[in-house]
Amino acid sequence: MSLQVDNLRVYYQTLRGDVKALDGATFTLADGEIMGLAGESGCGKTTLGHSLIRLALPMRFIEGRVTLDGEELPIWDTEKMNDFRFKKISIIPQYAMNAMNPTRKIGRMTAELLGSRKVDFKDILPELKRRLDLVKLSHDVLDMYPIELSGGMKQRMVMVLSTLLDPSLLIADEITSALDVSSQKAVAEMLVEFRNRKCCNSAIVITHDISILYQIADSIMVMYAGQLAEKASTETIIHAPRHPYTKLLISSLPEVGVKYTERRLTGIPGNPPLLLDPPVGCRFRERCPIAFEKCIEIPPFVEIEPGHFIACWKEAGTHAQA
């Protein structure tokens, strides 16, 4: 078991009160697993990703336990987390286009960053060059400023940079969203290649775009309004989803997995609830076609088949009651 998250709860402090953006997430990630994390915009995907590596204000840690390779991550302690960052857990942020200091040459920035982590740039340079080859970037980029790179190049550069110290867990947030369709596919495949070459052990790939996940993910976890709805193997999520939200999500995508599609998760009537004051019970209740009385209570996230988890009173049936 690579990553284990128990009942993780992270809120945003705002003047109007706590935004309950991540409300009790429990899941695990196997060695070498690439897990897709999907859900509508604002459901808390980035919040989950960030809280594992950089839990900073206005985020507030409420409760939960995160274990990576048997070691507990002190995610609530910014200073202590520094030992794990980059080396054990790393991130390709959603804002990868602006992730590099605009006034430093990329090579120099990399050297300074590595130096500050007590890693010698010269030692790692051959490997860095090999990885640049892997993502089809010329070695010259090291001598360039970020602004001299195209969006896709920046994305790949950040990918190389983030995985340079072979972290155990890589969080990749929307790495394909800003790219055109052909580079989306290339970047997604590079990520798999990185995993295969052990540049990272396991990965969480956050995206709106389920068709990308169909290409590269071993499993998919679906979030709704700050909570987990369903997690299962990619095949199961695409072809035999159980949670009503996942079903609607999948059916709103035409020909999933056959064609890349620009369509986002928009085909579901109604809007997700505001997380400042979320509804009690199942947060999907108002939009759920099969809701019933029981749904006024929060459904537990239970395993209905090996590796298939779901949070729904109706679908989980006896599993949930037990």
Added chain:
Amino acid sequence: MQRYFSRKLIIYALTFFLAVTIDWMIPRFMPGDPIRNMLTRVSVSSNPSAIQMMYDYYTHLFGLDLPLWQQYLNFWNSLLHGDIGISTYLFPTPVTDVLWRAVPYDIFLLVPAILLSWYAGNKFGAFAARSKWLDNTISPLGYILTATPYMWLGILLAWFFGIVWGIFPIAGAYSFNMQPHLSWAFIGSIFHHWFLPFASLFLVGFGGWAIGMRNMIIYELEADYSHYLEALGAPRKLIRQYAFRNGILPQITGLALQLGVIVAGALVTEVVFSYPGIGYLLLAAIQNQDYFLIQGCFLFIIIGVLLSNFIIDIVYVLVDPRTRRGMTGESA
């Protein structure tokens, strides 16, 4: 690179042409008559016909009897020959001499005030940005300092230090009963007179730079690249260093702009403290309708501003890669 600079040069040349044209127009559209003004001041004779004769003579001498377009062409012609005329107010001193006499005072007053307030303000602003406590106590002070109308601060300083407590003199560049010469007493007098105008400029500049730098640093620390470095466990020191370097860039522009207007003097300061720089001179020139001196003062300012802007352009290309891109670029 070459294309970038040649394009810039053309823009600067155009700006120069326009600004100088306006400079030529300003005094000519002011009410009043420089020659009449000069003659009344000298009041050579009370004989009206003699005065009329002298009036015609000087008007002709200064070329003010020609049609405007001719005056304009002559103006450019002599300007290109390095001749900017003779002052009517300080007749017959050439304008260039008058200006050169005033400039050292401006430099002596403004260069230290601008550089020191820039340096100290930036240091301090960056420092304040890192500590909540300092930020809460000192930043309001900075805001008050910058928000104070300069005139008011100057008068306040002059009033308390000059009149109430009598510690510092409030007029001139050195004691009125001294002749410029090399002695400790004279140098002491120079610094004594220099202090109040300097301090007033320093204080206001300091507040402005400190606030600006503090805001820049806070902004940079919230930028995406800072967050990324944090996520990769980079120490605060490295992140701050980047933030400082990026935050200082706009401050460099501001500094260069200020240095550019040095030649303009600090009009208000020099008026409040009767300090004989270009600003003071400009005021006198306007009061006496001295076309040529006004033109000369403005010409100085124009050249100073354009030159310093040009230098900023070059410096920026050296320190900020984002501008460098534009140079090879298609659009810029």
